[in-house]
Amino acid sequence: MSASDCLVPGIPDVLRAALECADDGIVIVDGAHRITHFNAGAERIWKLARTEVLGRDAEVLTLKCLQADPVTDFRDEISLVRRDGSRIRATVALSSATIDGATHHIVFARDVTAEAERRVRIGLLNAVSDQTNRVVIVTDVEQNIRYVNAAFTALFGYTNDQAEGRRATELLAGCHTNRTAIAKLVKRLMHGGRRGEVEVLAYDKNGEEIWVAARIDAFRDKKGRVKHIFALLEDITETRQLRSLQQLIMGALADEVPITEIADRLCRRVEEIAPDVVCSLLHVDSAGLVHPLGGPSLPEDYSRALDGIAIGPDVGSCGTAAYYGEPVLAEDIDTDPRWQPYKAMPLAVGLRACWSTPIKAKDGRVIATFAFYFREPRAPSNWHRRIVEACVNLGAFAIERKEARAEIARLAYHDILTGLPNRAQLRHLITTAIDACPTSSHVALAFLDVDHFKDVNDTLGHAAGDELLIQLAQRLREHIGPEDMLGRLGGDEFVVLLPYRNAEGAERVAAEITEALAAPLRLGSRQLQMSASIGISLYPDHATDIDTLMQQADAAMYMAKQAGRSTHRLFSAEMNGLTEQRLALIAALRRAIAEGALTLSYQPQIRSCDGAIHGVEALARWHDAVLGDVSPAKFIPLAEECGLIEQIGLWSVREACHQMASWRRAGLNIPTVSVNLSPLNFRNVTLAARLADILAEYKLPPDALMLEITEGTFMQDGATALETMHAIRALGVGLSVDDFGTGYSSLSRLAHLPIRELKIDRSFMRDIDKDAGALAIATAVVRVGQGLGMTVVAEGVETEGQRKMLAELGCDVVQGFLYAPALPPVAFERWLIEHCAEQARAMLGRLDLAPAGRDAVKRSA
Secondary structure (H helix, E strand, O other), rough: OHHHHHHHOOOOHHHHHHHHHOOOEEEOOOOEEEEEEEOOHHHHHHHHOOHOOOOHHHHHHOOOOHHHOOOOEEEEEEEEOOOOOOEEEEEEEEEEEEOOOOEEEEEEEEEEEHHHHHHHHHHHHHHHHHHHEEEEEEEEEEOHHHHHOOOHHHHHHOOOOHOOOHHHHHHHHHOOOOOHHHHHHHHHHHHHOOOEEEOOOOEEEOOOOOEEEEEEEEEEEOOEEEEEEEEEEEEOOOHHHHHHHHHHHHHHOOOOHHHHHHHHHHHHHHHHHHOOEEEEEEEEEOEEEEEEEEOOOHHHHHHHHHHOOEOOOOOOOOHHHHHHHOOEEEEEOOOOHHHHHOOOHHHHOOOOOOEEEEEEEOOEEEEEEEEEEEOOOOOOHHHHHHHHHHHHHHHHHHHHHHHHHHHHHHHHHEEOOOOEEEEEEEEHHHHHHHOOOOOOEEEEEEEEEEEHHHHHHHHHHHHHHHHHHHHHHHHHHHHHOOOOEEEEEEEEEEEEEEEOOHHHHHHHHHHHHOOOHOOEEOOOEEOOOOEEEEEEEEOOOOOHHHHHHHHHHHHHHHHHHHHOOOOOOOOOOOOHHHHHHHHHHHHHHHHHHHOOOOOEEEEEEOOOEEEEEEEEEEEEEEEEEEEEOOOOOHHHHHHHHOOOOHHHHHHHHHHHHHHHHHHHHOOOOOOOOEOOHHHHHHHHHHHHHHHHEEEEEEEEOOHHHEEEOOHHHOOOHHHHHHHHHHHHHHHHEEEEEEEEOOOOOOOOOOOOOOOOOEEOOOOHHOOOOOOOOHHHHHHHHHHHHHHHOOOOOOOOOOOOOHHHHHHHHHHOEEEOOOOOOOOOOHHHHHHHHHHHHHHHHHHHHHHOOOOOHHHHHHHOO
16 A cells, blocks of 8 residues: 555645644554654654555554553653664654544654753753852843842842842842942943953842842853843852951051051941941040040041040940940930930931940950941841941950050050159150250259168068059159159169259259158058169260260269268269279179189187187188279179179089088088078079089088078068078078168068078177167077077177177177188188187186196196
């Protein structure tokens, strides 16, 4: 049967030609399930020639819908397997028609493989798009939204259905969105320009602000015509806008920008990213007063009006926030009770609401407030809150860092203890005063040194010394003029800078200071007399440079010390020579210590009961090839002043132990040697260990060594000195209190200290046989020593009368010129031999043996 025989009868030629031209495959199947029509489109879809299928059973088409019984209408997209085994996606529609009583099934098939693949690709793209955290928007050329991804919904709150068909700018823009920038970029794209980026403020479904970076491009057809507009949005609220605030602050701090400029820059940047606010930053000082730091958009007269206002419970938003340490919101300044006394000025410039947040330091202090003013009654948005959260932390960091740097700068130029300008700042002040000094005027420089300040430190401790310096600084402030400047060089040295003062005026100020210092100071429960020695130099009479002026004032101050203290001296030319002598003496002393030029001399200590040797005191002596013999009264204070005394003390211990070992090897049995040490030695925790090493080196027992200390050593508050004393006593080395009775000893404390010996100061010996007061003190010291089980030694005994009186008092040991001065080792050895011989002769005399008895003794010997 030919193909034409199987054609459906009654199909007009015109219709048959139309079916042949159709792109879709059209197949007609008769009631016998035979294919009666198979157009060219069907040949393409099934890859079968019509001659191969016409008249054949429809199963050759592999369509399940035709194999059903009965055959019903069908419409779907299926996977079609062709004769060659290939597969395509096809949409198949099956319908039935009755013609002349006969039923025919008509199949319409369309190859949608490409479309299906495109749908798969689009599905994949949609899946990928929904997984990204960036917003994807596709619009038509009229900017009506055609597609949005899941990130769009997450960021802005609109679903795809709510967004589709809406104009993008109407949906996302608000009153502060830069529409012009977006329009300019879209216009450029429509005219064939390249893609671009813009940062804009957008608004979500709830009206909250969101800063986005929008990358906008166009999809074009093959002819280059824009078909769609594509936008990729990134939320930069946190990553860029808030971080820009951090970068701004950090960069400004690194560049050492003043804090007011930093605050101004911060406020300006905040107003850029939050265009609906007016920003303000106020500093809160230690007195609770506010001072504007930044507020570039506030009227200047309003900022000035805020300066110096005290914080309080009803002082606007900022004053109240600073007072309570909590954020304060006034949604309507006009009606808020906290604003009533202050509302006129902000309302006059259109500010209707204010939200202020306190900025706190790490220790919890409120150091500033950060405020947003609004031009309409309202509360802050979430975006505003995020900005403030960032700015409060950044503001605290910036202000605290500036405060810290200011404190460092202050400490660099001010004394920590007294708060006065220090040496560095004084030089600047002196330079400024000299530069400003008129030709016919003067600038006076007064150096002030506290008299006997070391005694206060040594006896009452450093805490008391510090308190004395603080009170002294306060008293000096009260007795200088408003243009005068006071500073502390260090230790107990102060400088008074006196601009426009000649010699007479400067001496008058010095005399007034001396008189003011005559009144005692109260240190705790004690009243303490105080005085100072003052030296004065004049610009330009004495010198024209700072260093020389300071040296001259220092030299004049030493002359005041030598004149008896508690006075002042004006520099004169001859003082230069004295200053040079002092510097030369210090250099010579250093050289003497380095070269071993110091020696020890030994003064005997004699027991009162029998005249036997009790021990010796080792005393440092210095003979210089150029200077000759230098008195200990001169070089010991000098050693204390220039930091050599501790070194001299340890050298004295070693040298004395070396001499004791030498004498013992020679058969001279001297019970003990006393060595003077400075309180500084006792602040060294290794002192006991070093003493043990020295004694072991020379094979001496610990009780062969006695250390003489001043009352200040055990009166100090420092636990280190007391710990060292106990360690020395545990070692077996004795401790003797030298010059007892001249300081501030506490007898109750003395009873609990590891002291073995008390020495009565030589000053009480001079008139002990004539002065009842001196005798009373000596008697008291002896009684204290006896009561505490201590040996009592009297220094400076020069007459037999003094010795007898001390013996009657019960004084254990005496020492002084009555027996011998301090002698070099060889001379001391001769003296000791003579003293022992004299002791032997005296003993023989006391025995009063008869001649016969003596002869008997000789014969028996």
